[in-house]
Amino acid sequence: MTTNGTHGAxxxxxxxxxxxxxxxxxxxxxxxxxxIRALHGVDLxxxxxxxxxxxxxxxxxxxxxxxxxxxxxxxxxxxxxVDGEPVRFGSPREALDKGIATVYQDLATVPLMPVWRNFxxxxxxxxxxxxxxxxxxxxxxxxxDQELRNMGxxxxxxxxxxxxxxxGQRQCVAIARxxxxxxxxxxxxEPTAALGxxxxxxxxxxxxAARDRGLGVIFITHNPHHAYMVGDHFSVLRLxxxxxxxxxxxxxxxxLTNHMAGGAELTALxxxxxxxxxxxxxELPEEKDLTAPVAAHPEGTS
Amino acid sequence: MSMTQQGGPAVTTPPAPGPKETDxxxxxxxxxxxxxxxxxxxxxxxxxxxxxxxxxxxxxxRQGSSMATVLYQSSTIGIMALPVALLMIGGEFDLSSGVAxxxxxxxxxxxxxxxxxxxxxxxxxxxFASLGVGAFNGWMVVRTGLxxxxxxxxxxxxxxxxxxxxxxxxxxxxxxxxxxNMEGFxxxxxxxxxxxxxxxxxxxxxxxxxxxxxxLATWVLLRxxxxxxxxxxxxxKDSARAVGVPVSFTKITLFMTVGFGAWFLGMHQxxxxxxxxxxxxxxxxxxxxxxxxxGGCLLTGGYGSAIGPVFGAFMFGMVNQGxxxxxxxxxxxxxxxxxxxxxxxxxxxxVSRTATRR
Numbered sequence: 001m002t003t004n005g006t007h008g009a010x011x012x013x014x015x016x017x018x019x020x021x022x023x024x025x026x027x028x029x030x031x032x033x034x035x036i037r038a039l040h041g042v043d044l045x046x047x048x049x050x051x052x053x054x055x056x057x058x059x060x061x062x063x064x065x066x067x068x069x070x071x072x073x074x075x076x077x078x079x080x081x082v083d084g085e086p087v088r089f090g091s092p093r094e095a096l097d098k099g100i101a102t103v104y105q106d107l108a109t110v111p112l113m114p115v116w117r118n119f120x121x122x123x124x125x126x127x128x129x130x131x132x133x134x135x136x137x138x139x140x141x142x143x144x145d146q147e148l149r150n151m152g153x154x155x156x157x158x159x160x161x162x163x164x165x166x167x168g169q170r171q172c173v174a175i176a177r178x179x180x181x182x183x184x185x186x187x188x189x190e191p192t193a194a195l196g197x198x199x200x201x202x203x204x205x206x207x208x209a210a211r212d213r214g215l216g217v218i219f220i221t222h223n224p225h226h227a228y229m230v231g232d233h234f235s236v237l238r239l240x241x242x243x244x245x246x247x248x249x250x251x252x253x254x255x256l257t258n259h260m261a262g263g264a265e266l267t268a269l270x271x272x273x274x275x276x277x278x279x280x281x282x283e284l285p286e287e288k289d290l291t292a293p294v295a296a297h298p299e300g301t302s
Numbered sequence: 303m304s305m306t307q308q309g310g311p312a313v314t315t316p317p318a319p320g321p322k323e324t325d326x327x328x329x330x331x332x333x334x335x336x337x338x339x340x341x342x343x344x345x346x347x348x349x350x351x352x353x354x355x356x357x358x359x360x361x362x363x364r365q366g367s368s369m370a371t372v373l374y375q376s377s378t379i380g381i382m383a384l385p386v387a388l389l390m391i392g393g394e395f396d397l398s399s400g401v402a403x404x405x406x407x408x409x410x411x412x413x414x415x416x417x418x419x420x421x422x423x424x425x426x427x428x429x430f431a432s433l434g435v436g437a438f439n440g441w442m443v444v445r446t447g448l449x450x451x452x453x454x455x456x457x458x459x460x461x462x463x464x465x466x467x468x469x470x471x472x473x474x475x476x477x478x479x480x481x482x483n484m485e486g487f488x489x490x491x492x493x494x495x496x497x498x499x500x501x502x503x504x505x506x507x508x509x510x511x512x513x514x515x516x517x518l519a520t521w522v523l524l525r526x527x528x529x530x531x532x533x534x535x536x537x538x539k540d541s542a543r544a545v546g547v548p549v550s551f552t553k554i555t556l557f558m559t560v561g562f563g564a565w566f567l568g569m570h571q572x573x574x575x576x577x578x579x580x581x582x583x584x585x586x587x588x589x590x591x592x593x594x595x596x597g598g599c600l601l602t603g604g605y606g607s608a609i610g611p612v613f614g615a616f617m618f619g620m621v622n623q624g625x626x627x628x629x630x631x632x633x634x635x636x637x638x639x640x641x642x643x644x645x646x647x648x649x650x651x652x653v654s655r656t657a658t659r660r
Contacts, residue, residue, distance in 0.1 A: 070544070072544070091543075092543060092544050092545070092546060093546040093548075096545075096546050102544065104541075104544060109538070109541055110533065110534050110537035110538040110541050110542065110604065111537065111538065112533070112537045112604045112605050113530075113533055113534065113537055113604075117530055117533070120530075121530060121534055121541075121542065121545050121547060122534075122542070122545035122546035122547045123545075123546065124527045124530055126526075126527060133526070133527075134521075134525040134526055135525055135526060135527065135529075135530065137525075
């Protein structure tokens, strides 16, 4: 609740052109699909050199949020500002041109295409005049290899279809690609969701590397532990609205976990489980142990 | 790097999955397997097998003139199989491509004859009509998101009906009038339907066009931005769109390329036979699709080549003429083709599974 609509404007007046100005800002933004309100009243700011984590359970509106910022969908209420200017993207291309790159959880790459073709897909290097303008394959391969090495990814064969890489490697290739193409804002859609512990660590390392290169990162996840390792600001979404928006200094991992899981719901669930034989509820935490400032559910203790 | 240098032993034992997962190193697959993984290699072997088979079974095939006939037959399939294959790599079908050839030929013929104009006027109008049909197909597919199978099935039926009805209402006949004595005919015939002499053997010019188009298609597919986009929109449309590939533009222009192929083949038929039968072309679209699939293009898109369909079309032409030269009953032609198609698909499946396994 510390960041709201006026945050960016105040800073901009105080220190014009400073690096602390938000690159991307959502003010009271929302999206309806027909009569379904997927998202409403969401405020979000993304600063360079900062990782903004967006947390939420399935169906909380995380995907809708990033689709608005990345240009796949358009918001239906509120404002969406890039560098202080209101924008409305018609396609992902327009978002890319503004320096907003998205690494999707499932649609990051074309599996059957070689690694280097995937790296440059949509922004291919060419040489020669128009009728014989052709791909500059040598330069692309060299650049892709160099960029991947810079991010600490070493591949023997850039000709191999990217589908043969592991999930973590694919994420890293996609992150390296976004960084190379001059992204100022990097949106990562659950990059660690399908990964093992070690590979998640690798991806988190690249998130930190991207942040240190001066990018603003939006890290979408439903794992508060991963978020807390790299995050500077945390926004928790629940049922399409913002449940929590707090800087790292204002929130602990435990509270974050509790918000994320929905503390009151957990208590209700514990009550329900106690009616089922074979579940040992004594081992589960009491409601008072959960430190979140959420209203107690009367049914939970009855 | 240690994994890469033990290429020898890796022939029989697959690389250990453990270290490969963590540091991204893969044992280099042996050259033979990597070659087999190319989409056109399976069909190349198939074409060689069919060629050798008929060389032995039908002595007449060994003559140069028979070979020219086989190549001519192959080229009329191959010129259309190329754009159909590109479209297939781009993830779409065109069932209207067979009758679109006739539509193009009818348009050129009737515009020239009925308005008594230079045949080139008809040829140019037909080009725009064919590109228009392609653009319509592409626009409908992109705009509605319907499967191209359904959209082009609709176009197929529409064109079939229009071909017959319009021709009958204008000429009062199912065929168009002979345009061979019209202005510009000889010029156009030179371009679309002439033949030339190679060592005493008369070779049709369509064979040259076929190979020129194949070279062009290969270059576009592998060496240009647009080729990259074709693989991308067929392989994963949503990914492609998300990284900024103009998906709609790519798909619509692919359909228009099929339109261009239909125009070219239509002009060839018009200028080699002087008239056009309005009911022809039905069923040809499946031959083109089959040639592309035999040529190693993945039916679901995202994988294939332009060289593969060249060999695919050659196999069709070879079988088609080979049966005749071998003196067999040509009624069996379609059955033979069906067996060949199934065989080719099975071999392709086996090859790609063996070659891409890691």
